[in-house]
Amino acid sequence: MSATTQTGAAVDISRLSKIYKTREDDDVLALDKIDLKIEPGSFVAVVGPSGCGKSTLLSLLAGLTPASTGSIAIDGDGVSRPHPKTGVVFQSDLLLYWRTVLDNILLPIEIKKLDVAKYKTRAEELLAQVGLEGFGNKYPSELSGGMRQRVAICRALIQEPGLLLMDEPFGALDALTREQMIMDLQSMWLRLGNTVLFITHGIDEAVFLADRVLVMSPRPGRVDLDLKIDLPRPRQWSKTHEDKDYHGYVRQIRAIFEAKGILVAH
Ligand SMILES: Nc1ncnc2c1ncn2[C@@H]1O[C@H](COP(=O)(O)OP(=O)(O)OP(=O)(O)O)[C@@H](O)[C@H]1O
Secondary structure, three states, X not given: OOOOOOOOOXXXXXXXXXEXXXXXXXXXXXXXXXXXXXXXXXXXXXXXXXXXXXXXXXXXXXXXXXXXXXXXXXXOEEOOOOOOOEEEEOOOOOOOOOOOHHHHHOHHHHHOOXXXXXXXXXXXXXXXXXXXXXXXXXXXXXXXXXXXXHHXXXXXXXXXXXXXXXXXXXXXXXXXXXXXXHHHHHHXXXXXXXXEEEXXXXXXXXXXXXXXXXXXXXOOEOEEEEEEOOXXXXXXXXXXXXXXXXXXXXXXXXXXXXXXXXXOOO
């Protein structure tokens, strides 16, 4: 895959709300009039307490759930179904166990009835880029959790999405694998230049990775703080975690959660 063919998509969200109907026919206001513009090629992380609407926001952006009111545009196109410029990675890898790694990566190509043979080389290149060269013929059951999540990332990248949506992609991984995946994601993003929206519970990984961290309020979800993260890139694990500005950003976000009683100050 050529690293230069990809450009990040712009996102424009206006007065976006989502109301779910429960089985008891009650209304649950999950998102409340969100306004948000995301610059092409930027890395935006979203943190917020459980149930504040983070996954709902991602699902709306992915075109998987309809908005109740308001609008979303990706590069100017209104989103009402999955947009061709969008790739999604979920917390669980959702690989099909009966298909090989390569066939899992090529699944979106098959679904779109594109020429699978044409994309095979690209799939193999992507595998090599995430450190899984030669694993194309393995089955998901033969891989570790971190390896499977790398395959899921390749599957999202196969169509060179201008917008990569990631919903707690490293939440289920052990600490060492998570650290490696964070570093690899940064390298991939610096190489590809796509726009990333990264949802996480981890204040540390949000600040480490992002250009901008959006802190959401408890439900109904609104953006309480839109924090620009001005740390040099590429960020290095030890150096950045020792940076006093890094700690300042983390403290600023924690202070919001402490003020709302979501985190207890120690
Ligand atoms: N299909 C649904 N029907 C009814 N309510 C829903 C539905 N999906 C989500 N909700 C509610 O909407 C709110 C937001 O849910 P959402 O999953 O977006 O939160 P979240 O911030 O991603 O949570 P977590 O961090 O725990 O994954 C929650 O109160 C949830 O119970």
